[in-house]
Amino acid sequence: MKDIKRWLPGALVSILLIAAILYFVDVRATWDAIRNANYRILMWSAILSFIWMFIRAKVWQTLLRDKPKYVDVMFTVSEGYLLNNFLPFRLGELGRAFLLSRKSGMAFGEILPTVVIERVVDVVFSAALLLIGLPFVTDSQGSAQIGYIMGGVMLFGLAMMYVLARNRQWALDVFHKLSVRWTILQRFGGSFLESFLNGLAVLTDGWLFLRFLLWMTLNWFVALVAYYLITLSFFPQAEFNWMYFVLGATAFGGAIPALPGAIGTFEGAVSAALTLFTKDQSTSLAVALTARLYNYLNSTVLGGMGLSREGQTLSGVYQQLMAFRKKEE
Numbered sequence: 001m002k003d004i005k006r007w008l009p010g011a012l013v014s015i016l017l018i019a020a021i022l023y024f025v026d027v028r029a030t031w032d033a034i035r036n037a038n039y040r041i042l043m044w045s046a047i048l049s050f051i052w053m054f055i056r057a058k059v060w061q062t063l064l065r066d067k068p069k070y071v072d073v074m075f076t077v078s079e080g081y082l083l084n085n086f087l088p089f090r091l092g093e094l095g096r097a098f099l100l101s102r103k104s105g106m107a108f109g110e111i112l113p114t115v116v117i118e119r120v121v122d123v124v125f126s127a128a129l130l131l132i133g134l135p136f137v138t139d140s141q142g143s144a145q146i147g148y149i150m151g152g153v154m155l156f157g158l159a160m161m162y163v164l165a166r167n168r169q170w171a172l173d174v175f176h177k178l179s180v181r182w183t184i185l186q187r188f189g190g191s192f193l194e195s196f197l198n199g200l201a202v203l204t205d206g207w208l209f210l211r212f213l214l215w216m217t218l219n220w221f222v223a224l225v226a227y228y229l230i231t232l233s234f235f236p237q238a239e240f241n242w243m244y245f246v247l248g249a250t251a252f253g254g255a256i257p258a259l260p261g262a263i264g265t266f267e268g269a270v271s272a273a274l275t276l277f278t279k280d281q282s283t284s285l286a287v288a289l290t291a292r293l294y295n296y297l298n299s300t301v302l303g304g305m306g307l308s309r310e311g312q313t314l315s316g317v318y319q320q321l322m323a324f325r326k327k328e329e
Helices: 001-025 027-035 041-062 070-086 091-104 108-136 141-164 168-181 184-187 191-203 204-232 242-255 265-277 281-309 314-328
Strands: none
Touching: 001 108, 001 265, 027 168, 027 314, 041 070, 041 108, 070 091, 070 242, 091 108, 091 314, 108 191, 108 204, 108 242, 141 184, 141 191, 184 242, 191 204, 191 265, 204 242, 204 281, 242 265, 265 281
């Protein structure tokens, strides 16, 4: 019952958005757009979707201070996206920290903050892209405010994590003082907090964090090019400048509570953003569906290979993660 209450709001959001999309678009026109797309261009965007995953693995390995092997990180990242595509509660984020801790020798609590940092910086990048793309869109004042707010909140969160990383001993001392009065804190925290703070230490290493930002920038640039090629295959008049707003809006759309894989919210964000430029809702939906297919393609191929390599299945990992969550709670 508790889990149903958690996923029900997201399911309702997805269902309502899917219904709205089907109401406003011409499904036959969308299908015709898919049939008439430039598949030669789509082939290159498909290749870029795999390159994006390889670079994303390097982004995370850098945050992990190159402790795990790259091949382990690459398959674990792919497994995480595969879990997010098919399992509820965005278990992919928890799942990749859990899975990597079992094959790298690193503690779960040390790995988890790197996932948090990566996601926070992702939101900062998406907010920046949204703001860069706003001059190319009309009537977008509301989006500007959202971008400023989200970017500001994420930068504040990153700054707070940096303060904790610089004052780890102080944070531990405060925790121990509080846990004397409230034993539940000691039971919940314990060694996990120390591992978590150790994981945040990456923020205090200037050169390491700069390398992380450089890889992250390259990763987002590859995403921009891939989305541009997908869009170009449907809209020959597409401009690269559109992609700043489209990708920024897509990232925010994917953050809205929804069914696994951001079903409905992803398609709604991509098609709505593109419609602002093209005024063609049906073909814009075709672009969104193609981008969705590529998300499934790279995560299923690489994530499936990773799970097979480790003798795991999606259902098996789901059961392990739910048992792990209950244990932590």
